[in-house]
Amino acid sequence: MTGLSAERPSEVVLAARVARQFYLEGISKVGIADRLGISRFRVARLLDSARETGMVRIEIGLRGGSLDAGLSAELCSAFGLRHAFVFNFPDDDEPALRRRLGEGAGQALMDIITPSDVLGMSWSRTLSGLAAALTQMPPCPIVQLTGAVPPPDGRDLLDLVRGVARIGGGPAHVFYAPMILADAQTAAAVRRQADIAGAFALVPSVTMAVVAIGSWAPGLSTIYDGITPAERDALAGLGVCAELAGVFIGEDGRPVATPLDSRMIVTPGPALDRIPFVLSVAYGVSKSPAVFAAIRGDMVHGLVTHASLARALLSLADGRGGRR
Amino acid sequence: MTGLSAERPSEVVLAARVARQFYLEGISKVGIADRLGISRFRVARLLDSARETGMVRIEIGLRGGSLDAGLSAELCSAFGLRHAFVFNFPDDDEPALRRRLGEGAGQALMDIITPSDVLGMSWSRTLSGLAAALTQMPPCPIVQLTGAVPPPDGRDLLDLVRGVARIGGGPAHVFYAPMILADAQTAAAVRRQADIAGAFALVPSVTMAVVAIGSWAPGLSTIYDGITPAERDALAGLGVCAELAGVFIGEDGRPVATPLDSRMIVTPGPALDRIPFVLSVAYGVSKSPAVFAAIRGDMVHGLVTHASLARALLSLADGRGGRR
DNA sequence: GAGCTGTCCGCTCATTTGAGCGCATAGATC
DNA sequence: GATCTATGCGCTCAAATGAGCGGACAGCTC
Known part of the structure; x- marks a missing residue:
């Protein structure tokens, strides 16, 4: 023209x-x-x-508050996510960022959960602040998806599951077990415990899970930081790139079976994969490849994050052929 | 909602x-x-x-070049003008502003004139540079609408009419007469001259006129500056607010009959009023009441101006009830 | 529980809009 | 001058859209 x-x-x-x-x-x-x-x-x-000719300029902009609707929408389009929540939080203060993202995840969860959902929860430092932000929840059953990791501040996964359940008034299915045990036999024995087996039996009925995404690198994953250097390298050698709810995934985003699996009390990768909606939380630009992998592998369907990680993801998608 | x-x-x-x-x-x-x-x-x-909620912002903006399409469009809407051309020229250098507006008026004229038009021309310092900007014109007849005023640089109304006619190749209807004569008898005699009567006989067929708008104040009107203080005051006393092509108009924009009329060689107010499309040119914020009057009285249907006068007009319209 | 109110949702129907077509005019080429 | 191409214009028909309506449902009051 x-x-x-x-x-x-x-x-x-x-x-x-x-x-x-x-x-x-x-x-x-x-x-x-x-x-x-x-x-x-x-x-x-x-x-x-x-x-x-550009005489008419149309901009889809931010609105009041910290949610960047434009970036969120871009993430949805670029990666085919069902939900994305990008917040304008500064990167410099990491504890504050974690806290605010946890609250943001709580907001998001309240918004998208329905009374007919069954909620699966996992743990991370970010997620531990989630319950505090909840003001209303339907009385959904809440299922603990993994064993517990000792938290620095004492607020562990059981607290989180119970805290979320308390708001809504639904049943909390918790159990006492660590995430990683010393050997496979012990782990197998632990899995036979009634409360653990009971919780895991509910996993197939879970319709929505909340997970954090860890990157397979120092300081970017609770699990990575909690095992021996030899184990770390072994998993890295198997192509492990990221981890969510104790499930290891490769660069393609698909679950990777590892020797560690038999010693862990976690929802297995295929079971996690079958959960209809997985809401993930991640922060830090350095985690962008991990998040990219998780999304690409269809392990997660929603993402709560902050602007700089969102932008990093979008540029990754541009460079490596996202679904735009 | x-x-x-x-x-x-x-x-x-x-x-x-x-x-x-x-x-x-x-x-x-x-x-x-x-x-x-x-x-x-x-x-x-x-x-x-x-x-x-303002999440979508739509802006109608400037485009390359000096034409401010948004302001032009606003003027059209606010005043019911058929055409408006607002240019982004700085106010500080008046001779440069005049020159550029003259060129802008030329651009506008080229754009809106059609081969079936009959063009009437009047003179002002701004318009004297109009012909220089013309690159193409249909061969319309061009009619001189008023007697001449001695220009500072020697480029008078006859030069303008002939210059415009030369570009298009149409006939130029010019005559030799000053705009203001010493007494009514002389003026009447002059009007009986064949060339003048011939040109004026064409006025009813004029379909498009180009005029400058003068304000009835020192330095804002060629005529004001060319008559005696007593005459100035007499016209002001009659409510004269502005002047275009030698026609005086009041605050309401309607022509005002004055004692000067009988001594002037100009297209009479009612005849000017009957010209289907009058393109006016004006600059300077101080002229805004004059331009406002001319527009309000439907004496002009198009305007070539610069941004600050355009804005002044819009705020006048807001304050005094424009047609928005 | 009955009744009320406000909100959200999707339907119908009339209007608005877009895609594609053919006509008319202007300018180029021979 | 004849022909050709490009461009701008408005038409037709099918698809998209808006206004307004009534139903479903949640939260309240009595």
Whole structure:
């Protein structure tokens, strides 16, 4: 299309008049055509030109509050996520970022959960603050998805599960077991415990899970930081790239079986994969490959994060062929 | 309408997704509804909310070049003008502003004139540079509308009329007479001259005129500056507020008969009023009341000006009840 | 529980809109 | 001058859209 040239100032002005009336005053093209004495087709073509030449600028922007709706929407489109929540939190203060993201995840959870859901919970430092932000919840059953990891501040996974359940008034299915045991036999024995078996029996009915995404690198994963260097390297050698709810995944985002699995009390990868909606939480630009993998492998369907990680993900997707 | 609350982050993000797809990607509401699995009505309501809450910002902006299409369009709407051309020229250098506005008027004239038009011309310092900017014109007849005023640089109305006619190749109807004569008898005698009577006989067939708007104040009108203080005051006492092509108008924009009229060689006010399209040129914020009057009285149907006068006019219209 | 109120949702129908077509005019090429 | 191409314009028909309606449901009051 030829568009508006500087040679025809009256055409340019006419386009601006049409655009004002159409976009700003909300008049229909037929109405504009009648007022200006031109055909509705000309109105439509002028509007096209005005948009093409950049005379009309349309921006989908942030709104009050910390939620960046535009970035969130971009994430959804770029990765096919069902939900994304990108918050404008500064990166510099990590504990504060964790706390606020935990609250954000709580907001998101309250918003998207329905009374018919069965909620699975896992733990991370970010998620431990989630319950505090909840103000209303339907009385869904809450299922503990993994064994516990000793938290620095004493607020462990059982507290989280119970805290969430308390708000809604639904049943909490918790059990006492560590996430990693010394050997496979012990782990197998632990799994036979009634409360653990009971909780795990509920996993297939879980419709929504909340998980944190860890990256297989120092300081970016509770598990990585909690095992021996030899174990770390062994898993890295198997292609482990990230971890969520104790499930290891590779660069392609698919679960990777590891020697550690038999010693762990976690929802197995395939079972996690079958949960209809997994809401993930992650922060830090350095985790972008891990999050990218989890999304690519369809392990997670929702993401709560902050702006800089969101942008890092989008540039990864651009470079490596996201689904845009 | 309730709109999007911060309590429903997923709703906000959904609205942003819908807005992105609708405005940025150009997908139809039905298409968006299908993709997102919601009804097209919900899509429409989300878009309404997004616009209402300011999440979607639509701006009709300037484009390359000096023409401010947005302001031009606003002037058209606010005053019911058929054409407006607002240029982004700085106010500080008056001779440069005059020159550029003259060129702008030339651009505008080239753009809006048609081969079937008959063009009437009057003179002002701004208009004297108009012909230089013309690159193409239809061969319209050009009619001199008023007697001449001695210009500082020697480029008078006859030069202008002939210059414009030369570009298009149409006939130039000029005559030799000053704009103001010493007494009514002389003026009447002059009007009987064949060339003058001939030109004036063409006035009823003129379809488009180009005029400058002068304000009835020192330095803002060629005529004001060229008569005696007593005459100035007499006209001011009659309510003269502005002047265009030698026609005096009052605050209401209607022609005012004055004792000077009988001594002047100009197209009479009623005749000027009957010209279907009068393109006016004006600059300087101090002229805004004069321009406002001319527009209000329907004496002019188009305006070439610069941004600050345009803004002054708009604020006048706001304050005094424009036709917005 | 009955009744009330406000909100959200999707339907119908009339209007608006877009895609594609053919006509008319302007300018280029021979 | 004849022909050809490009461009702008408005038409038709099918699809998209908006206004307004009534039903479903949640929260309240009595």
